Amino acid sequence: MWHIVFSVGVIMGxxxxxxxxxxIVIVTMYFEKRRSLATGIAVAGAGVGTVLFSPINEFIISNFGWRAVFYAFLGELHRIYTICGWTTRGQCTVI
Structure with a gap:
């Protein structure tokens, strides 16, 4: 049992x-005014995503199978990375 607790702790950490x-780093790079509000929204997004994606995952698994969840997330990640790549092109500098 301790193996499971240890593994979950390491993986979640x-x-x-x-x-x-x-x-947090990205928010502090781009926001100077109202930085604390922007950081709070960014950090709260993780909790909101967890709450929203749990029922979505359950629906997809029960109707289409567990493999469909991976394909759905793959498509969503591809969309997010593409949008981020288009919007941040040329803005990042190496320090």
């Missing part, structure tokens, strides 16, 4: 670290 750190 790494996942949350990969999720929250970029959101």
């Amino acid at each position: 790494v996942g949350f670290g990969l999720m929250y750190c970029p959101a």
